[in-house]
Amino acid sequence: MKNFSQSLVDNKEKIIERWLNKVCEDSRIESTYGLSRPAIINHLDHVLTALAIILAQDKKDNFETVVEASLNHGILRAEQGFDASEIAREYHLFRQIIFSTIEDCLLQATAAEIMQTIRSIDSVVDEAIARCFQSYTEQRIEELENLQNQLALHNQELTRFARTSQDNLSYLAHEIKTPLTSIIGYSDLFLRIQKQKSEIKSTYGNLEHIEQVLTSGRKLLRLINNALEISRLETGETKLKLELINPRELIEEVVHMLEPSLGKKNINIRVDSQKSPQTVITDSLKLQQIITNLLSNAIRYTESGEIEINCETIDESRWKIVVADTGIGISEEDLLNIFNPYYRVAPNSTSCVIDGTGLGLAIVSQLITIIQGEIRVDSELGNGSTFTVILPLQIQNK
Known part of the structure; x- marks a missing residue:
């Protein structure tokens, strides 16, 4: 099988390049968006090297490299x-490309050589999948x-919050109920499957249960964090921590942090800070949270178009941040x-799915008041929204 081994060695870069293109183009592998080539x-590279060694019969078992790398x-x-x-899909594409690369060699081999080669390739790829x-x-x-x-840990603080503020508690309980029910249900299902020590073929299902739990848990945690933040702001527990900062750098950091949340949306984020x-x-942390919430809101309510941050x-005493989007807009009533x-704000279009807690702008409003600023909104239903935050160049520490 040395011909097969040499074919893999000679075409290693070609295999990797073909696989990379296939993975990036595959609509069923969305998580590659925004990731670097490496x-x-x-x-x-490690899996291909181990596979080439096994096919060359220089070593019967060379799985150590595959195991560690996977x-x-x-x-x-x-x-x-x-x-x-x-992950299953990227390995499937990998296996396809390997066989496609050595196809010419396989056509010239004997039936016994073909069977042995296929078994060797499958054993290496299957081992990589299992370890991964x-x-x-x-x-x-x-x-x-x-x-x-x-x-x-948050449960204790949430309990304190519930005791000190009954406003919106029924709404909060309703919002927590759905993800919490999901967490309990999928956790119970996953634990029961684990106790039964099910076969490997059910691994995908188990992992999907974990994903459901994590998704619901993150949503619940975000809701709790926002609720607690509102509670702290309303009770005056938040204090100013003043420092000298460069607003242009802070805005760029927020944009870079939120770019992955664009996903497949056709949105261009443009920053104009020439006159900054x-x-x-x-207070840099509060300012960062304001910009983060406003930009997140713009991304959430915009399916395509542009978001501009000015x-x-x-x-001599004031400056402003303007976040404008081409999203669904806001009605006069809203x-x-x-x-x-x-x-x-409920979207009119069914194509725009909104997943939020309804606390983002409330937190923004409270934070802006704390750092001695004001916020204005201009919007028209169907024609986007513009949020303008006016702040002092230097906060007066009272």
Whole structure:
């Protein structure tokens, strides 16, 4: 089988390049969006090298390299947010391209050589898949445990919040009920499957259950965090931490952080900070949260088009940040309520799916008041929205 081995060695770069293009073009592998070339390829080179050695019969078992590389690959894919189906799909494409590459050699081989080659390739790729899913599952379970610990820690503060403020409590309970029910249901199902020690073929289903738990858990945690933030702001527990910052750099950091949330949306984010003040004295964390919430809101309510962030000096004592989008817009009736906690603008279009807690703009309004600013909104239903935040160049510490 040395001809097959040499074919893989000679065409290694070609195989990797073809696989990379296939994975990036595959609509069923969405998590590659925004990832660098090395981050996508990861362990492929190690698997091909091990496969070439086994086919050359220089060593009967050369799985150590595959095992270590695939374990690391599973951890990486978990951190990158891949679904189990996406990992299975990328290995499926990998196997296809390997066989396509050595097809000419296979046509010239004997039946025995063909069978032995196919078994060797399958054994290496199957071992890589098994080890990858092993570490991927362990990483997901660890993430689930960490999430559980965070929810437990937040539970005490949420209880305190419920005791001190009954306003909107019934709404909050309703919002928590759905993801919490999902967490309990899928957790119970996953644990029962684990106790039964089901066969490997059910691995994909188990991983999907973990994904459902994590998704619901993150949504619940986000809701709790926002509710607690509103509680702290309303009770005056938040204090100013003033420092000298460069607003242009802060805006660029927020944009870079939120770019992955664009997903498949056809949105161009443009930043104009040519007239921005060089420095301002403010609370950087609160300002960052304001910009993050406004930009997240613009992305959430915009399916395609442009989001523009403008930052400029107004006069010797004031500056402003403007976030404008080409989204669904806001009606006159909704404009009167958008800064109220738990209020959400309902989209008219079924193509725009809104997933939020209704607390983002309420938090923005409270934070702007704390850092001694004001916010204005201009919007028309169907024609986008413009949020203008006016702030002092230097906050007066009272």
